[in-house]
Structure formats: C-alpha cells, structure tokens
Amino acid sequence: MSRKLSFIPPIPDYAYIRNQMEGDLQYRLEDRVRKTSLGRPLYERINVQLIMTQECPYHCPFCLERKNPMVGIIDKEAQKNALMAVLKEHPNARLTITGGEPSLYPEHVKDLVTLFQERSHHVFVAINTAGYNPVIHDLAHINLSINEHVKPDPALFPGCTYQTVLTEEEMTLENIKRIMSSNPAAGSFSFRFLSGLEKHDYDVSIWNALENDDEIQVSTFRIGDFFVYATFDWNGKHARITLGDMYQQRQNDYQDGYSNIIIHPDGKVGVNWQ
C-alpha cells in the first residue's frame, strides 16, 4: 500500500499491516534511483528529525528518547552544519526539532528554524516540546507533548497540536473523543501508539473503529515502510493516529535506502533511526 487512501480498508489483524509495510519497502527499493551521499532516499519529502539535546527536565517513564541511543552532548554549530548539508541534498525535507526538550535552548531553536527557512523549500517545520518554555510558541508548528507526567497548557501555544502517547488499551475512540472534547484550546491532535523495540503485535481495532464511526470523517490512511497513520476530523477538529513500529524498522533490510534522517545532538547524521 504505497499510496495514501481516503478511507481505511478492513484490517483483519496486525499481520496484514506488517505485510503491507514489507510491500511498501520493496516497492520503494525497486522504484527509487536517486542517490545522495547517504544512499537512496525512499521518500521525496524525507523526514529529518533533529534531536537537539538529550536534556529534559521531565521524567516520563515511557520516554522513547531516553531508551534509544542518542549520540553525544549538544553541539550547536555541528547541528547547524549537519542541517545545511542535509538540506542541500533534500530541499523538500520536512524538519522536526525534537529532544529531549528543545525549549531549553530557545535561541538555538530560532537559529535552526531560520536556517531551515533559508536553505530549503520550507515545506514544513515542527517543534516537539513538553511546553517547558512557551517563548518558542511562534517559531514553528508546535507539537505539545502531554501525558499524566507532563501537563503543559495548550492555551500558551496557540494553534498547537496536542500530542500524546497511548497504550494500545488506551487507544480507543471513546478515549480519543474524551481528550479532544476536553482540550478546546488545542488546534489539532496527534495520538501515537506506545511502541517498543521488542513489541511486534498491535491491536488493530482502532483503525476499523475509525472507519465505521458515523461522526468521523477519515481524510487519509497510509501504511509505509514501518508506520501506519490515519488522519480524520471529528467535532470540528483535525486529528491523527500514528503507529511507528520500531521492531519492524529494525527488521527491515533497507540495503542502501533510507526513509528518514536523524541529526544527533553532536551533529552526527544517521538514517533509519540510527
């Protein structure tokens, strides 16, 4: 399923999704020929994740960033140089500045966003923050991380996306609608499955529930090389549900292909979450 759909087909089980992920990777490896210094990009608008810092004042027990390797301490000049080099080969990139907590260094966030605006086609730039320092609210689109351990106020980040991680047991329409209706200050919502390096089976009922709910209008559904997402509207608000399957990504044989770029805190550039 290497294209976006405007509906969600019936999903029998997670093996179906995994099968589609493998098919998507094979399709891209056979189809993509352009080469860069990093290999063959498998997506035109490649996602660049700039992990600005490992530092974070919070301590969420499920923190994926802390569980997975991030290289080195923050080196601002090396990050800027790495971003410039990446954008030269990927002017259509989408950039996410993340951490740790980027708003610990608001001036550096501003520099990175300015650099992105000047050195690329400025497709899209977002900042993942747990809301530590609201001064960054107007630098780029804000994905505001909220959970029971971190509770920033969406009203301090006008137009932000309320982003939260849910276990598969919590990933129900009832819960999603409850969160959406009780946070009117958020511009949109992003619900992410709690993933893990070892977890390789997921409940698929949310996808079928989305398609079958009369109050919900599904806009897009897509299964990529290691992810599945749907976007939809409910009650006048836009939302997205995403599952990034880290186990699948590690299983994938990317050969010389890559589906995302990581810039680590010390400026090291990696691909496929390496």
Ligand code: SF4
């Ligand atoms: S706020 Fe984000 S980076 Fe900080 S501990 Fe929580 S999940 Fe990790």
